[in-house]
Amino acid sequence: MSVETAVHAALDRVDAETERVDSLTPAFRRFDAAVRDLDPVGSHASSSGEPTRLADGGITAAHHHDRQPGRPGTPDGAAGVTGNAGVAGGAEAADRTGSVRDAFAETVLSARDEGSNASDASAAAVVRAIRSEFGDEIAVVLAPGTDAGFTPAVKRAVRSAIATRRAELRALRDALDRERESLRSAREDVDAIVSWIARADETPLSDLGFEALRDRHETLERHRERCAERLESRQETLGSATGHGADAGLTHRSLVAHLYDVDGFPTPYPVVSTVVRLIDCCESCQRSVRDHLTRRV
Structure with missing residues (x-):
């Protein structure tokens, strides 16, 4: 299952900006x-x-x-x-x-x-x-x-x-490549977790036994940890800089503002907003699983 998120929209935005550069x-x-x-x-x-x-x-x-x-x-x-x-x-x-x-x-x-x-x-x-x-x-x-x-x-x-x-454009092109790599990694995580949740939802919690419910809760916890790692990686990327000499230095955070903090784009922080929402989804699913687990004890 594939769900279009702000991360997917961000990749389209990066591709368009790369073409312009x-x-x-x-x-x-x-x-x-x-x-x-x-x-x-x-x-x-x-x-x-x-x-x-x-x-x-x-x-x-x-x-x-x-x-x-x-x-x-x-x-x-x-x-x-x-x-x-x-x-x-x-x-x-x-x-x-x-x-x-x-x-x-x-x-x-x-x-x-x-x-x-x-x-x-x-x-x-x-x-x-x-x-x-x-x-x-x-x-x-x-x-x-x-x-x-x-x-x-x-x-x-x-x-x-x-x-x-010309030096600025070279620095911008390098920063766009780095942003594309960061977005693709985030998309891989997001697609994998969303697909797992969609498949899991096909089986009602009421049809699962205690062990299956515990396994599902543990899997959701691993997904939350994966999301947390993705957020940490993204923050490192945002704090990085690309430059061709001191005159053309470009912080990645300024690139993100240039790309996404514009009218018509859903969010200025596509990776962070998408991953945070996914963490919230996993936490909600875990609460439901725990509710069913307590009924089986």
């Missing part, structure tokens, strides 16, 4: 390649290679704290880019930032809004998406009509933000 990951790689190959305004330096440190010490690995998984903030070092970039090359600068927006729309935005036509997205919609991925500073320097041009500093800031998002 797997779609975004190559999109960010393509976006980074497009930005890398775009020459900045006012510079003849090579645009290839990894993001580098600015002369003033900014634009290196960005730090993101207290953020939902997949919802980045503003990279450290990006602050001040708008003020330092200035007007660079007039129409040429506008054309370069427009090329960056176009590349973002064709890669990341297209992956985010699967099935939509990126070429139909308005500039405002693209900038809103850029802001949601990289924060306000990057959105400002890439927005149409701003004074900032696509200078070397802006290019480094954009590529640094992309690198950070």
